[in-house]
Amino acid sequence: MSQPRPVDPEETAIALWTRCQEWQSIAARIQKLADDDFTVGSRGHGDNEAVKVVDSPPAVSRYLRERAWNIARMLRALHRIVFDTEPGQFNLDATVMYPLMRAALEDASTIVWLQKPTERDRRLTRALQALHQESEHFVTNQNRLALAAAGVGGEAAAKGALLEEHMAREKLSVREHFRAVTELLSLDYEAVKAPLSTRRPITSAYGDQSQEFMTWGMLSDLSHFSYMTLAHLATSKVRGSSVQLLHVVMAQFVGTVNGACVEATGALEQAARPPGARA
Numbered sequence: 001m002s003q004p005r006p007v008d009p010e011e012t013a014i015a016l017w018t019r020c021q022e023w024q025s026i027a028a029r030i031q032k033l034a035d036d037d038f039t040v041g042s043r044g045h046g047d048n049e050a051v052k053v054v055d056s057p058p059a060v061s062r063y064l065r066e067r068a069w070n071i072a073r074m075l076r077a078l079h080r081i082v083f084d085t086e087p088g089q090f091n092l093d094a095t096v097m098y099p100l101m102r103a104a105l106e107d108a109s110t111i112v113w114l115q116k117p118t119e120r121d122r123r124l125t126r127a128l129q130a131l132h133q134e135s136e137h138f139v140t141n142q143n144r145l146a147l148a149a150a151g152v153g154g155e156a157a158a159k160g161a162l163l164e165e166h167m168a169r170e171k172l173s174v175r176e177h178f179r180a181v182t183e184l185l186s187l188d189y190e191a192v193k194a195p196l197s198t199r200r201p202i203t204s205a206y207g208d209q210s211q212e213f214m215t216w217g218m219l220s221d222l223s224h225f226s227y228m229t230l231a232h233l234a235t236s237k238v239r240g241s242s243v244q245l246l247h248v249v250m251a252q253f254v255g256t257v258n259g260a261c262v263e264a265t266g267a268l269e270q271a272a273r274p275p276g277a278r279a
Contacts, residue, residue, distance in 0.1 A: 014028035027075040034068035053184040074104040090107035102219035108264035113201035
């Protein structure tokens with residue numbers, strides 16, 4: 001059995017540098033798609049028109065565009081950290097980069113997951129589930145603000161109590177709003193209101209044994225400050241070579257994130273394609 005080829009320091013550095021440079025072009029492409037919106041007759045436009053069965057329809061296409069804009073912001077921030085922190089130097093501020101890469105991977109995999117079904121009903125169910133989950137989180141966070149205000153006392157506590165009462169009414173109103181949409185579209189409300197975990201789009205789009213999911217899991221741990229792993233990556237070298245383990249792992253992280261972002265770009269291109277246009 002042949003032995004694996006030793007890790008080459010120069011090849012590793014070039015691969016990492018090249019993948020980090022790709023952030024600019026990926027960000028520019030996905031930003032343009034989000035800025036251009038969806039043309040009349042395209043899949044994205046049709047999905048958005050379909051939910052206009054009630055006043056204040058759910059922002060189906062807007063949600064996709066916001067996730068795309070967020071990817072562009074994350075990738076540009078990563079590029080600035082690496083290339084602009086010390087001009088002329090290749091700067092890897094890993095603990096700052098991990099949460100940015102995790103966010104980009106979450107946004108990208110969510111876009112892929114939302115657009116994966118070919119049937120409109122399944123796409124709309126997923127979009128409404130994501131938006132319903134967002135509304136639930138919004139209410140929860142507003143209630144946390146009310147709880148924090150109660151601890152301050154005085155006028156802040158009184159306004160916090162009013163906020164809590166308002167959000168309780170708003171929660172019921174939003175749920176009825178989503179129920180009305182799903183019923184008018186003949187969708188399954190139970191599926192729409194089902195909790196949507198952060199990992200679900202990644203595992204659904206790529207699988208729970210995929211490189212994307214494993215990368216997301218490790219980036220999540222590192223984003224929450226895993227001291228022993230952070231120290232190990234920062235101080236260790238690949239066995240039998242002078243290559244820093246951080247560089248090898250970071251190259252894999254960046255490559256996986258970039259691949260997911262490129263796939264998300266393709267999903268958006270498909271959603272934005274004018275009727276009759278070829279892929």
